[in-house]
Amino acid sequence: MTTANVATDHRLTDDEMAAFIIRGYHILQPELRTGLNDEIYAALDGMDTNPGDAVLEEVPQLNEVWQSPEMVGVLTSLLGPEYEMFPHRHCHRNSPGTPSQLIHQDNLNDLRIEGGQVRQPDRIDLILAMYYPQNVTSDMGPTLILPGTHVLRALPERMASQGNFRDQVIATVDAGSVVILHYDIWHAGTANTSDTVRYMLKFLFQRTTNPSVPTWNHDPANDAAIRNRLESENPMSMQRGLAGKQRHFRTRMWNRLAGDQALDLSYHDKWSGGSWN
C-alpha cells in the first residue's frame, strides 16, 4: 500500500473523510494554548479599521491556529501534504444588529475560483477555514451551512425567498473552533441579535499537487463500507434528482482523491440477502 509520507496522528480516518465528502464540512477543535483565543479577540477588537489581507501580520498569533497539528492533519488529508495558505483572507466582524446574509457560494460569479482553478464538483482544491476566537451561540450570528451542497451550483437570488431549511446546520461552536468547509458549499453568516461582537477569521488553503494516493489515514478494508456510505447517505433532504447528482459526485470525488486506491464501482447487487423492507 502506498500513502503519502506525512505525520499520521491527526489525519482524518476513512469515516471522517467520507463524512467530509458527503457533508462538505468538518468542525475541528484544535488544542490551543491557554489564553490564545482571548489574545486574538482582544487584538481584533482593538483595531479601528479592517486590516484586510494584512490581518495575519497584524495578529500573528493566528499562525498558532493554522500551524496546530490538528489543523495540519485535516488540511493534509483534504489537500495533500504540499498545500498552501492562499494570500486572500478576511476577518468578518459581525456586530450586534447585523442581519443575515443570503445563502450563497463564495465567488459565484467567477467560474474560476480564487486559486485560478476551474470549479469542478468532484474535486477538493480549495478549503475555507473559519476560526472563531469566542464562543458562538445561536443568537451571535453563527455560520449557517447547507450540508452536501458543495457539489451543486447555487442561485442565491432565486433562493432568497426560501427562509429556513429543514436540515440547515447552525455552527454554534466553542472558542477556538475551526469550521472547515469545501469552498463550494452553500453557507451564510446569520443575524447577530445578541449584544456581543462575533469575530470569524476566514482563511483559504489550496491544493498544489494532483492527488495520486490517499493522504488521509486510509485502510482499504473499509472500502465496501465507504462505498455504501457515499452511495446512500443524505445529509440534507432535497428532491430526488439532486440527491442522485450528489451521490454521483461523491464517489467521483473519493476516487479522484484516492488515486491508485480508488473504490471499485462496478455493479453489485445491493438488495440480495437484505430485508424486504
Place this chain on the structure above:
Amino acid sequence: MPKLQRLLYINAESTHPQSAALSAAIYEPVEGSITQVDPTSEGLPYESVQAAMIDGWRVIQAPDVWAGIGSDDAGEVIGFQFILEKIEDFG
C-alpha cells in the same frame, strides 16, 4: 382593522402538496418586518403544504414543474416552490 395578506413560501420535495417541506418563510404585511434565515429557529412551521392548508393557508401559486430540475449551467434550486396566503386583520 384592515385585512392584509400574509405570505408563506414553502419549497417542497416534489410538486405534490403532501410531500415534505424542505424550507419555509413567512412574510408579514408589517412595516419593518424582516424575513431571513434565523439561526435560533427550531424547525419549520409546517411539515408540508397540505399541513399549512389545514391551518387555513390558501395556495395562490403552484410550482413550475421545471423549477426544481436545475442544470450544470443554470444552477440548482432546492425544492419546488408553493406560495400560500392568509388574509387576516392587522391593526
